[in-house]
Amino acid sequence: MAAITAAMVKELRELTGAGMMDCKKALNETNGDKDKAVEFLREKGLAAMAKKANRIAAEGLVATVLSDDHKTGAIVEVNSETDFVAKNADFQAYVAKVAEQALATESETLEAFMAEPWIEDASLTVEQALSQKIAVIGEKLSIRRFQKIVSTDGVVTTYIHGGGKIGVLVELTTDSADAAILECGKNVAMQTAALKPLYTSESEVDASYIEHEKEVLMAQAKNEKPDANEKILTGMVMGRIKKEMKEVCLLDQVYVKAEDGKQSVAKYVEEVAKAAGTKVAVKGFVRFETGEGMEKKEENFAEEVAKQMGN
Secondary structure, eight states, X not given: OOOOOHHHHHHHHHHHOOOHHHHHHHHHHTTTOHHHHHHHHHHTTOOXXXXXXXXXXXXXXXXXXXXXXXXXXEEEEEEESOHHHHTOHHHHHHHHHHHHHHHHOOOOSHHHHHTSEETTEEEEEHHHHHHHHHHHHOSOOEEEEEEEEEOSSEEEEEEEETTTTEEEEEEEEESOOOHHHHHHHHHHHHHHHHHOOSBSSGGGSOHHHHHHHHHHHHHHHHHHOTTOOHHHHHHHHHHHHHHXXXXXXXXXXBOTTOTTSOOBXXXXXXXXXXXXXXXXXXXXXXXXXXXXXXXXXXXXXXHHHHHHTTO
């Protein structure tokens, strides 16, 4: 029997758009014959058209799901090529099932997650179920990422913005799961969706990042005030660092619902804890935005029509 190499699997995957494990199985079943492997995948309904593999899937949905006790939460991003498909009820139902799979998973990597038995049909893997969904919908789809939070000393809350464009999980350390605490968590999740913090608190910010920012800001300050002494320049830099931390650290941000326009998120959480008579602290968050960091496909219909007309 011919040895099946990673390069052979990669080539078949690029050619068909089928999943990695499916390609490996097809090559094993056909003794490494690429053409027969393509036919094998087509017969199984697992091969998408080759051109799908090269398309950009940067639209789609983010979905979240919580356990009934709010101790566990999961978030997933599933991409499609077009926003039209993202609004399709069948696709939305599929993404919800992927989120349920993530809630139940013990996997820590996407590769392991894709190899798991599919939650709706254990005879298929997650990857095989995705391939079948691609064949039905007719667009390239991709499970891009997932994350699961299991709280041992609090609760997990969630917020979805824009019908699935942005999703957030927030973990609170607390002894209570009362409605007021869960509402606080949802409000913090809304804050995270809206203002896109990079860190929970300043303690998470890497010291090297701070030092680098100080160097950059010091250079800026010297250019602005070349005659200023070191004390003045240092004051300018530290003021700007403090302002930057208020922008990138969730707890230091101004709470968007603050009536006075000044209250920080940390102060808001303290206020809720005091009113509830219990401890509440923001432990961390996960924020997914659909297509974040991906190249988006730009449609040029005039150009497409010209090509079809042979111009």
